[in-house]
Amino acid sequence: MSNQHLLLMSNLIPVGSNISTWWNFGSMLLACSALQITTGFFLAIHYTANINLAFSSIIHIMRDVPHGWIMQNLHAIGASMFFICIYIHIARGLYYGSYMNKNVWMSGTSLLIILMATAFFGYVLPWGQMSFWAATVITNLLTAVPYFGLTLTTWLWGGFSINDPTLTRFFALHFILPFIIISLSSIHIMLLHTEGSSNPLGTNSDIDKIPFHPYHSHKDMLMMTIMITLLFTIMSFTPNIFNDPENFSKANPMVTPQHIKPEWYFLFAYGILRSIPNKLGGTMALVLSVAILTTTPFTHTSYLRPMTFRPIMQLTFWTMITTFITITWAATKPVEPPFTLISQATSILYFSFFIMNPLIGWLENKISFPQT
16 A cells, blocks of 8 residues: 555544554454454365364364464464454453443454354364363253253254254354454444544544554554464464363263363353353353343443543442453462352442442542532
8 A cells, every 4th residue: 555545545544643553453353353363264175074084183183283282373363363353452441431432342342242252162173172162061051041941952952952054043043143343343433433443532623633644553563463373373383372271172972071161252251151050041141141242331420431531430440341351360279269259249340340430430529520
């Protein structure tokens, strides 16, 4: 693309002069998406969606296909990078009140849900021990749905247990959903540019805007370079850092692993699920842990948009981040004291953030603007 084209594009997309590095994670997510689709395509060429051959086909890709190990590792580590970026992107949105742009926030939350579904289907494909048992546990949650639960589960499995039809349809969904992600991402970006990006001050002023290129595009390139460097460093030195040792064994329906757990990026939701002894209650809490993000634009009560000048909200926000990390850690541990208690306490704290946000906002308004 020529400089003239870039200048024309930058004049069409002006950005706030004060936006920080936290705003670069959106474009990094696009880079992650491109990486996952490219590597996924090359993996799909050699993958076999059959319960007897899936595990062997992954070994074949790793050992026999030229540069197959690069594609496989990039795809696996890239998934973790994708979630690191999306969680930072969401945290930035919560901190700076970006959710007040309702259309952008809702499309973003939809993207998160589809991304989580895509990642879940992808984790099942290697047909390792943890892949199989994590899929069994999560799909079994559908049986908690009153009246239709068993029918829904049987329909999803394509039989009475996770078997060949399940793997085939999970592969099909894992391949199709990224195209929906591309479409939704385009809508997300278009909706963003109708109003423009938010900024750390939470103002909508058009006075202090600068061209996207070169000011912001160069920061994007720097952040992407850092991310790709980190990706290749992990791939070269510790390629299995995010993998579970159980997944190096082929799926065996007759042997249950000692601790069944999903990938690290689902552990916060899994921790919330496990903290509730009731199956239906746990399933509802699991769904709500992600769906609750959709409530933030409607429960915002403060006159101030970001948390920049709101010390109480800053404390609440960082408590929530600590809570998120603690739930993730507790979910890797066995279901026994004290981990059960820690999971329950942190789950309450996680949901209380979304309840405290409007209450603190209302209180701040009363203290700071008593006459209104």
